[in-house]
Amino acid sequence: MRFQTATLGCKVNQYETQYIRQALLDAGWQECDDDKSLVDYVIVNTCAVTSESDAKSRKLVAHWHKQCPQAKIIVLGCSATLHPATFEQLKGVERIQTDKRHLDHLLHSLNVPPPKNGIRSFDERHRAYVKIQDGCRVGCAYCIIPTVRPYLHSRTPDDVLTEMTSLAQNGFRELVLTGIHLGHYGLDFHARGSETSLTDFLALREEKIGRDHSFLAMLLERILASNLPVRVRLGSLEAVEVTPDLLDVLASHQEVLCPQLHLSMQSGDDSVLSRMKRRWPAAAYREKCEQIKERIPTIALTTDVIVGFPGETDSQFQNTCDLCQRIGFAKIHLFRFSARPGTLAAAMPNQISPQVKKERLAHLNSIANELRTQYAKNFIGQKVQILVEDSADSCVLGTTQHYLPATITPAPDSQAVPLPCPGTLVDTIPHSWNANSDQLESHCLIPQ
Numbered sequence: 001m002r003f004q005t006a007t008l009g010c011k012v013n014q015y016e017t018q019y020i021r022q023a024l025l026d027a028g029w030q031e032c033d034d035d036k037s038l039v040d041y042v043i044v045n046t047c048a049v050t051s052e053s054d055a056k057s058r059k060l061v062a063h064w065h066k067q068c069p070q071a072k073i074i075v076l077g078c079s080a081t082l083h084p085a086t087f088e089q090l091k092g093v094e095r096i097q098t099d100k101r102h103l104d105h106l107l108h109s110l111n112v113p114p115p116k117n118g119i120r121s122f123d124e125r126h127r128a129y130v131k132i133q134d135g136c137r138v139g140c141a142y143c144i145i146p147t148v149r150p151y152l153h154s155r156t157p158d159d160v161l162t163e164m165t166s167l168a169q170n171g172f173r174e175l176v177l178t179g180i181h182l183g184h185y186g187l188d189f190h191a192r193g194s195e196t197s198l199t200d201f202l203a204l205r206e207e208k209i210g211r212d213h214s215f216l217a218m219l220l221e222r223i224l225a226s227n228l229p230v231r232v233r234l235g236s237l238e239a240v241e242v243t244p245d246l247l248d249v250l251a252s253h254q255e256v257l258c259p260q261l262h263l264s265m266q267s268g269d270d271s272v273l274s275r276m277k278r279r280w281p282a283a284a285y286r287e288k289c290e291q292i293k294e295r296i297p298t299i300a301l302t303t304d305v306i307v308g309f310p311g312e313t314d315s316q317f318q319n320t321c322d323l324c325q326r327i328g329f330a331k332i333h334l335f336r337f338s339a340r341p342g343t344l345a346a347a348m349p350n351q352i353s354p355q356v357k358k359e360r361l362a363h364l365n366s367i368a369n370e371l372r373t374q375y376a377k378n379f380i381g382q383k384v385q386i387l388v389e390d391s392a393d394s395c396v397l398g399t400t401q402h403y404l405p406a407t408i409t410p411a412p413d414s415q416a417v418p419l420p421c422p423g424t425l426v427d428t429i430p431h432s433w434n435a436n437s438d439q440l441e442s443h444c445l446i447p448q
Contacts, residue, residue, distance in 0.1 A: 001024075001029045001030070001040045001041060002029065002030045002031075002032040002038050002039050002040050002041075003024055003029050003030070003031060003032065003039065003040060003041040003042065003043065004031070004032055004033075004036075004039050004041075004042045004043070004064070004068070004071075005017050005020070005021055005031075005042070005043045005044075005045070006042065006043070006044050006045070006060055006064060007044075007045040008045065008046055008047040008053060008056055008057055008060060008077070008079075009045070009046070009047030009049065009053065009077065009078065010047070010049070010178075011129045011131075011176065011178040011235060012129075012131050012134070012178055012179065012180055013045050013047060013077055013078075014045075014129055015119070015129045015130070015131040015178065016045060016076075016077075016100060016103060016131065017043065017045045018119045018121070018122055018123070018128075018129075019103060019114075019115065019118070019119055019131075020043055020103065020106070020107065021043075021119075021123075022115040022118070022119045022120060022121065023107050023112050023113065023114055023115045024110075024112060026112075026113075026115055026116070027111075027112040027113065029112070036067045036068045037068070037070065039068040039070070039071045040070075040071060040072065041071060041072050041073075041074060041094075041110075042064045042068055042071045042072070042073045042074070042092075043074050043076070044057070044060055044061050044064060044073060044074070044075050044076070044077075045076055045077040046060070046061075046075060046076070046077035046078060046079035046080050046087075047077060047078055047079055048077070048078035048079040048081070048082045048083075048144055048145075048148060049078070049143075049144070049145065049340075050338050050340060051338065051339075051340060051341065052338070053079065054079050054082070054083065057077070057079040057080075058079075058086065058087070058090065061073060061075060061087065061090050061092070061093065062090060062091070064092070065090070065091045065092035065093075068092075069092065071092065072092070072094035072095075073090075073092045073093045073094055074093075074094055074095045074097065074106070075087045075090075075093055075095070075096050075097070076096075076097035076098075076100065076103075076106070077100075078144075078145065078148040078149065080096050080097065080098060081098045081099065081100075081148040081149075082144065082147065082148050082342070084096045084098050095109075100134065100149065101134070101151060101153060117162050117163060117165075117166045118130075118159070118162060118163030118166060119163060119166070119167065120166045120167060120169075120170045121167075121170060122167075122172070125389075126172065126173070126174070126387060126388070126389050126422050126423040127172070127174045127175075127176060127387060127389070127399075128167050128172045128174075128175055128176070129175075129176045129178050129235075130160060130163055130164055130167070130175050130176065130177055130178065131155070131178055131179060132154065132155050132160050132177050132178070132179055132182070132185055132219070133152075133153070133154045133155070133179030133180065133181065133182055133184060133185040134149060134151070134152070134153045134154075134179060134180050135149050135150060135151045135152040135153055135180055135181065135184070136149060136150070136152075136180045136181040136184070137150060137152065137181075137184075138181065138277075138279065139277055140266075140276055140277050140278060141275060141276050141277040141343060141344040141345040141348075142276060142306065142309070142337065142340060142343055142344075142345040143340070143343060144340050144342055144343055145180065147342060149180050152181075152184055152187055152188045153188055154179075154184075154185050154186050154187070154188055154189060154215070156195065156197045156198055156201070157197075157201055157218075157219050157222045158197045159197070160177075160219065160223075161222060161223065161226055164223065164226075164228060164230070165226070165228060167230075168228045168229055168230050171423055172230065172423070173229065173230050173231065173387060173423060173424065173425045174230060174231050174232075174233060174258075174387045174399075174425075175230050175231075175232055175233070176232075176233045176234075176235060177219075177232065177233070177234055177235060178235035178236075179235065182216070182234065182235050182236060182237050182241075183216065183237050183238050183241030185215050185216045185219065186214070186215025186216065186218075186219070187215070189201070189202060189215065190202065201215075201218065213243075213245050214241075214243045214245055214246050216241075216246055217243065217245040217246040217248075217249050220232070220246070220249045220250075220253075220257060221249060224249075224253055224256060224257075230256075231255075231256055231257075231258055231385070231387070231401060231425065232256060232257050232258065233257075233258040233260065233403075234257075234258075234261060234262075235262065236262045236263075236264055236304075237261060237262065237263055237264070238263065238264060238279075238280070239263040239264075239265070239280070239284070239285045239288040239289060240279075240280050240284060240285075240288055242261065242263070242288060242291075242292060247291070247292060247295055247296075250295075250296065251295040251296050254296065254401075258401045258402070258403070259296050259298060259299040259300065259401060259402060260299065260300040260301075260302065260330070260401070260402050260403040261292065261299065261300075261301055261302070262302045262303065262304075263285070263288075263289065263301060263302075263303055264303060264304045265285055265303040265304065265305060265323075266278060266304060266305060266306050267282075267305065267306065267309065267312075267316075267319075267320050268282050268285075268305075268319045268320035268321070268322065268323030268324065269282065269312070269316035269317075269319040269320055270282055270283075271311075271316060272309050272311070272312050272316050272320075275309065275310065275311060275345075275348065276306075276309060276345070277344065282319070282323055285323075286323060286326065286327065289301055289327045290327075298378065298402065299402075300330035300331070300375065300402040300403050300404070301327060301328075301329055301330060302329060302330055302331040302332070302333070302403065303324075303327075303329050303331075303332055303333070304332075304333045304335065305320060305324070305332055305333070305334055305335070305364065306335050306336075306337050307320075307334065307335070307336055307337065307357055307360040307361050307364060308336055308337040308352035308356060308357030308360055308361075309337045309345065309352070310337070310345060310348035310349065310350050310351050310352065311348065311349070311350040311352075312337075312352060317360050317364075320364070321363070321364055321367055324364070324367060324368070324371065325367060325371065328371055328374065328375065329368070329371050329372075329375075330371070330372060330375040330376075330402065330403070330404070331368070331372055331403070332364070332367075332368035332371070332372075334361055334364055334365055334368065336354075336357040336358070336361050337352065337357065339351065369435065372435075372438075373433060373435050376404055376433040376440060377433050379400070379402070379404065379430055379433075379440060380430050380431065380432060380433060380440075381429060381430070381431070382429065382430070383427055383428070383429055383446060384400040384401065384402070384404075384406065384427070384428060384429070384430060384440065385400060385401045385425055385426070385427050386398040386399065386400055386406050386408065386425070386426050386427075386428060387399050387423075387424075387425055388408075388420045388421065388422050388423065388424050388425075388426060389422055389423075390422055391419060391421075391422060394409065394410060394419070395407050395408060395409040395410075395419070396408050396419050396420055396422070397439075398426075400440065404439075404440050405437075405438055405439045405440070406428070406430065406439055406440040406441070406442065407437075407439045407440070407441055407442070408420075408426070408428055408442050408443070408444075408445065409441070409442075409443060410443065411443035411444065420445065426445055426446075427445065427446035428442040428444060428445055428446060429442055429444060429446065430442040431443065
């Protein structure tokens with residue numbers, strides 16, 4: 001059989017596509033990149049985070065039917081879970097997989113066993129995502145995800161380590177631990193305590209360390225003990241989920257655990273946060289960020305902010321701007337509020353006009369760019385470690401442990417030296433920050 005995959009959405013979606021891809025390849029299926037007339041199956045993984053994502057998901061299915069009219073299309077993902085009847089009506093669709101917990105059932109229906117040790121590759125990338133958790137029950141007013149992924153499920157440490165080992169053996173030098181709500185990792189373990197692989201893990205937490213020790217910190221300790229030749233990055237967390245024990249582990253092992261945390265904020269105003277159904281006020285968020293920076297002064301804190309949430313006043317928006325500047329984020333992902341049908345926020349009064357949202361976005365984006373430049377300049381003249389991800393025109397491109405894009409080019413007066421290959425970790429000293437290209441720039445490599 002020949003197949004193709006197509007994915008929209010988050011890191012978890014991308015991982016799940018790779019999981020299916022790995023299983024098909026292990027079973028002898030062939031990935032067909034060139035002649036679309038030979039494709040037997042197309043796996044389309046959809047996203048529902050916004051209404052626009054829903055529309056893109058439908059268009060993606062239509063696109064692949066046009067490209068491969070003979071192929072059977074299997075649709076999965078959050079949009080498929082939310083609107084299965086809509087996708088059933090699209091031409092070429094053979095099956096709708098509405099529950100991501102049952103990916104192995106999908107594979108068995110194709111006479112394909114699950115991949116024995118998880119994924120071992122990640123398309124052509126040099127950074128791999130490792131899904132360790134699924135499900136969210138928080139219920140923020142703007143978010144549809146708890147509707148389509150309501151069930152908490154965490155992978156056991158043994159399962160996670162087996163997959164990470166496999167990826168490391170296949171040359172991956174950065175692994176990103178990801179989940180729908182990463183801070184909820186392990187909350188479902190007690191209900192599954194009869195599983196042999198969890199017995200020791202649960203006992204360690206309850207008897208030797210105490211119930212307040214987080215499962216995520218314990219997982220990182222297990223990963224560190226394995227001595228894999230990789231650096232590890234955490235996906236998105238809520239700020240208050242950076243527990244003291246987790247912060248201890250991160251601060252003590254910065255050579256392996258990347259000093260970068262993405263802490264979702266959304267707003268810096270308590271009234272807006274309350275309407276968003278966020279669980280923590282702005283002061284708690286700020287205090288946690290200050291605690292983290294006190295322990296790890298050079299850490300990159302990145303975040304998400306929604307501008308123009310229903311009822312957001314000018315002064316409330318200014319509170320968000322002020323908090324961003326006080327914390328000094330390395331990067332801010334900005335979103336204009338988009339009413340998502342099926343969420344509480346979509347029916348709220350006092351919706352903000354598109355023009356006001358556009359103006360606020362531009363204003364906060366200007367602040368975000370200034371903060372990013374201020375943060376990045378801290379690394380000029382300092383040693384950084386780069387994961388090399390691409391090469392072009394006698395230079396290599398990559399990402400530092402602090403999640404800053406970086407480029408290395410030969411010095412103008414230097415003799416020709418071989419540049420590092422994609423997929424390797426190298427040390428260098430940046431000489432400048434190019435805000436236009438959003439990159440640290442350097443010429444030299446530090447010998448290992």
